[in-house]
Amino acid sequence: MSAFKTLDDLGDVTGKVALVRVDLNLPMKDGLVTDETRIRASAPTIADLTAKGAKVLLLAHFGRPKGERSSTQSLSLVVGAVEKVIGQEIMFVPEVVGPVVAQSVGILGNGDVAILENTRFWKGEEANDPEFAKAIAENGDFFVNDAFSAAHRAHATTEGLAKLLPAYAGRSMQAELEALDAALGTPVKPVAAVVGGAKVSSKLDVLTHLVSQVDHLIIGGGMANTFLAAKGVDVGKSLCEHDLADTANSIIETADKSGCTVHLPYEVVVSKEFAANPPSLRTCNVHEVAADEMILDVGPSAVEALGDVLKTCRTLVWNGPMGAFETEPFDAATVSLAKTAAALTREGSLTSVAGGGDTVAALNHAGVAQDFSYISTAGGAFLEWMEGKELPGVAALSN
Numbered sequence: 109m110s111a112f113k114t115l116d117d118l119g120d121v122t123g124k125v126a127l128v129r130v131d132l133n134l135p136m137k138d139g140l141v142t143d144e145t146r147i148r149a150s151a152p153t154i155a156d157l158t159a160k161g162a163k164v165l166l167l168a169h170f171g172r173p174k175g176e177r178s179s180t181q182s183l184s185l186v187v188g189a190v191e192k193v194i195g196q197e198i199m200f201v202p203e204v205v206g207p208v209v210a211q212s213v214g215i216l217g218n219g220d221v222a223i224l225e226n227t228r229f230w231k232g233e234e235a236n237d238p239e240f241a242k243a244i245a246e247n248g249d250f251f252v253n254d255a256f257s258a259a260h261r262a263h264a265t266t267e268g269l270a271k272l273l274p275a276y277a278g279r280s281m282q283a284e285l286e287a288l289d290a291a292l293g294t295p296v297k298p299v300a301a302v303v304g305g306a307k308v309s310s311k312l313d314v315l316t317h318l319v320s321q322v323d324h325l326i327i328g329g330g331m332a333n334t335f336l337a338a339k340g341v342d343v344g345k346s347l348c349e350h351d352l353a354d355t356a357n358s359i360i361e362t363a364d365k366s367g368c369t370v371h372l373p374y375e376v377v378v379s380k381e382f383a384a385n386p387p388s389l390r391t392c393n394v395h396e397v398a399a400d401e402m403i404l405d406v407g408p409s410a411v412e413a414l415g416d417v418l419k420t421c422r423t424l425v426w427n428g429p430m431g432a433f434e435t436e437p438f439d440a441a442t443v444s445l446a447k448t449a450a451a452l453t454r455e456g457s458l459t460s461v462a463g464g465g466d467t468v469a470a471l472n473h474a475g476v477a478q479d480f481s482y483i484s485t486a487g488g489a490f491l492e493w494m495e496g497k498e499l500p501g502v503a504a505l506s507n
């Protein structure tokens with residue numbers, strides 16, 4: 109991992125203005141914030157900077173206003189929720205650039221916090237317009253990026269600003285980068301990857317990248333069906349991308365060449381209808397799936413064997429559930445493998461990093477999220493990182 113500066117590298121910042129990019133793209137219902145996770149993620153960075161006596165200007169986007177002001181997407185709507193989490197009064201500034209921001213900075217005392225308006229009200233944000241970034245930079249002394257979830261976008265407040273001011277990773281960004289580095293950057297070997305979910309087509313780049321990086325690739329979920337079908341297995345009515353047979357086979361070929369063992373389920377849970385606890389539910393060998401059945405989960409003996417693979421590994425990176433976990437009992441394989449990974453992590457033999465919208469939901473459902481070494485809630489940025497892509501927001505911090 110290329111080196112980046114953290115808040116530990118800051119000198120005396122008393123009275124200095126920190127421009128801090130955070131994730132305040134909060135879920136709302138009836139005008140109220142319904143989940144404060146993202147606010148809590150940035151709280152340590154804000155506390156660190158205010159304790160050091162800096163004036164903190166928070167920068168964030170909210171929704172997709174496409175370069176125009178919109179009253180329903182104003183960050184003024186989240187000020188109360190942020191105040192509650194950080195336990196401090198916050199000034200709202202209805203601009204991101206210009207004299208109003210400068211005047212507000214003049215009013216702020218050392219250790220005070222302000223939220224600037226939704227950066228995406230200005231076209232320059234998503235266009236990464238250097239003039240816009242320069243105008244923002246004029247009101248600050250240094251830049252802190254604490255929004256890993258926005259780091260896959262090269263926008264003015266995720267990338268441009270980092271080139272104009274001394275730039276630092278915030279605590280949340282730092283934790284994410286350290287966890288991701290431990291999982292795929294410079295991991296302790298052997299490394300296992302679990303990739304599941306619905307479709308191969310949505311994770312082609314992830315699979316292609318992982319086979320050259322990991323020792324064991326465990327494929328589950330709907331995408332396993334595509335690999336099984338490519339090998340000539342009749343998967344019945346299962347979700348399957350038959351047109352991707354060649355792609356699946358070439359991924360397996362690349363894995364063989366790179367010394368990566370690919371694990372596909374040899375035993376599966378099937379049923380004729382997709383419903384909770386259906387009467388036609390049964391467990392069988394992958395070669396015994398009937399034409400009118402669909403594969404909805406990995407079978408229990410196969411999951412146990414996968415758990416044994418994890419026991420030989422020191423590092424695990426996980427994206428995608430092993431089955432249709434939202435519907436019982438097709439959550440069984442995901443829950444069982446997650447519990448094994450959690451136990452190995454607690455024992456200290458495994459570093460486990462997971463991410464992805466449904467994956468986080470599945471691990472919460474399994475009740476093991478807090479036992480994993482790190483769970484990324486970054487969505488798109490996490491997947492692009494799993495694809496081996498350089499994230500512009502991270503690259504800009506590393507220079």
Ligand code: ADP
Nearest residue numbers: 305306329330403404428431432464465466467
């Ligand atoms: P993530 O959001 O963690 O990246 P995905 O969106 O790729 O994960 O995949 C999650 C979805 O895959 C879930 O809705 C789950 O029901 C579905 N899925 C997993 N296994 C199967 C299967 N065998 N058949 C159909 N759908 C499946």
Ligand code: MG
Nearest residue numbers: 464465466467
């Ligand atoms: Mg998903």
